[in-house]
Amino acid sequence: MLNFTPKELQERKSGGMINPAKTCQPIGAMYAALGIHRCLPHSHGSQGCCSYHRMHLTRHFRDPVMASTSSFTEGASVFGGGANLKTSIKNVFAIYDPDIMAIHTTCLTETIGDDIPAYLGTAEIPEGKIVIHCNTPSYVGSHITGFSNMTKGMVTYLSEASTETKKEQVNLIPGFVNPGDMREIKRLVKVMGINFIMFPDTSGVVDSPMTGKFEMYPKGGTTIGELKDTGNSRLTLALGSFASTDASLALERKCKVPAKIMKTPIGVKATDEFLMALRNGFVKEIPYELEEERGQLVDIMTDTHYHFHGKKVAVFGDPDIVIGLTEFVLSLGMIPVHVLTGTPGNAFEKELRAMLLEAGIKGNVKASGDLFEFHQWIKNETVDLIIGNTYGKYIARAEDIPLVRVGFPILDRSVHSYMPIVGYKGAMRLIEMISGALLDKQDRDAADEDFELVM
Numbered sequence: 058m059l060n061f062t063p064k065e066l067q068e069r070k071s072g073g074m075i076n077p078a079k080t081c082q083p084i085g086a087m088y089a090a091l092g093i094h095r096c097l098p099h100s101h102g103s104q105g106c107c108s109y110h111r112m113h114l115t116r117h118f119r120d121p122v123m124a125s126t127s128s129f130t131e132g133a134s135v136f137g138g139g140a141n142l143k144t145s146i147k148n149v150f151a152i153y154d155p156d157i158m159a160i161h162t163t164c165l166t167e168t169i170g171d172d173i174p175a176y177l178g179t180a181e182i183p184e185g186k187i188v189i190h191c192n193t194p195s196y197v198g199s200h201i202t203g204f205s206n207m208t209k210g211m212v213t214y215l216s217e218a219s220t221e222t223k224k225e226q227v228n229l230i231p232g233f234v235n236p237g238d239m240r241e242i243k244r245l246v247k248v249m250g251i252n253f254i255m256f257p258d259t260s261g262v263v264d265s266p267m268t269g270k271f272e273m274y275p276k277g278g279t280t281i282g283e284l285k286d287t288g289n290s291r292l293t294l295a296l297g298s299f300a301s302t303d304a305s306l307a308l309e310r311k312c313k314v315p316a317k318i319m320k321t322p323i324g325v326k327a328t329d330e331f332l333m334a335l336r337n338g339f340v341k342e343i344p345y346e347l348e349e350e351r352g353q354l355v356d357i358m359t360d361t362h363y364h365f366h367g368k369k370v371a372v373f374g375d376p377d378i379v380i381g382l383t384e385f386v387l388s389l390g391m392i393p394v395h396v397l398t399g400t401p402g403n404a405f406e407k408e409l410r411a412m413l414l415e416a417g418i419k420g421n422v423k424a425s426g427d428l429f430e431f432h433q434w435i436k437n438e439t440v441d442l443i444i445g446n447t448y449g450k451y452i453a454r455a456e457d458i459p460l461v462r463v464g465f466p467i468l469d470r471s472v473h474s475y476m477p478i479v480g481y482k483g484a485m486r487l488i489e490m491i492s493g494a495l496l497d498k499q500d501r502d503a504a505d506e507d508f509e510l511v512m
Contacts, residue, residue, distance in 0.1 A: 075429035079399030081195035082203030089207035090159035092257020094278030097155040102163030160190035167194035189214040218288040218312035226252035232297030236260040241477035288312030297377030323381030371395035374464035459494035
């Protein structure tokens with residue numbers, strides 16, 4: 058692969074993207090919809106779109122992902138998909154009997170201009186059943202945008218302020234994270250002794266146990282009753298500004314529930330901020346159990362600091378995860394010289410540049426970037442470690458750099474979705490993964506040197 062100057066890279070970028078570090082909006086919307094109990098996500102578009110999104114999620118979570126589609130043909134593409142959608146709604150409730158359908162759109166339906174609310178107004182929706190929707194044009198944003206739009210749709214359609222005084226409970230919007238992360242966030246709040254509603258919540262849905270019996274709708278997910286009750290909560294914590302802000306602000310406008318937008322709680326600092334927001338919002342003391350976990354993490358960071366100090370790292374992936382990871386590796390004494398996300402947003406670059414400036418680091422930062430450019434950065438200034446999803450393995454293999462797989466999608470490894478990277482426990486796991494990758498590389502290099510000496 059050739060090396061390009063920054064000017065040549067900019068000229069190349071004007072012609073399009075190569076290996077974008079993102080995927081399309083509907084995948085995020087489908088994943089968010091899976092976080093509603095007894096919900097069937099519905100892809101309003103061609104069958105191929107739905108199949109791809111289901112496949113990608115299934116490969117990442119190693120759990121069957123269910124969704125329906127409007128199955129457009131040429132006729133629907135020309136004359137509109139209203140008839141297809143109405144027939145789909147009728148068939149889905151008759152055959153699969155979900156409590157709720159969550160409709161998201163695709164490129165095709167957005168391009169031809171299908172009016173989903175108008176179609177729903179004349180659709181035959183059985184009594185007691187619910188249909189919600191969001192618009193997710195694939196040529197705008199990323200899967201994180203789609204997750205955000207569907208989560209906001211839950212608020213728009215379902216949240217209600219039915220009590221005069223707010224309940225002593227907190228809404229948790231976890232962002233696009235694995236079910237293992239959602240379980241860990243809920244555990245932290247339970248230990249604090251605070252009532253909560255997490256939405257969406259894919260724990261118990263895409264990490265369901267093997268029982269020997271197929272369950273179309275596993276036991277997990279946020280119930281419709283809980284989603285309605287979010288309007289009665291005292292506070293909303295939006296964990297991850299890109300994936301969770303829109304829903305939290307919509308809930309604040311609609312039901313007067315104050316919103317606090319925070320980082321995804323990755324590492325010591327972000328987890329501290331999360332717990333302090335709970336402590337201050339509900340006048341609760343931090344239990345010793347969590348203080349002990351924090352102390353263990355700090356002890357581990359102290360014991361292993363020589364593994365990380367001064368090591369250069371390149372981080373890519375979803376913006377909320379990348380922001381949290383970058384802050385964490387800085388706390389380990391590492392130097393993040395290349396940081397990239399495929400999701401558009403000037404706020405990402407602004408926050409990361411400020412973070413690096415404070416640490417006295419001059420590095421490359423980019424939103425709406427691609428892995429071709431990320432690879433060029435690494436070729437121009439090599440690193441000791443890459444942190445990102447499965448697609449980083451091609452760069453890692455080409456440059457002989459260890460890769461720590463974090464984020465979405467991870468298609469060539471398993472179990473990752475069960476294990477958290479958030480909270481103090483998640484930070485301990487990240488340290489183990491990073492340390493192991495760096496030491497494995499050192500061991501391989503040392504073995505190669507010994508072999509050369511023998512020869």
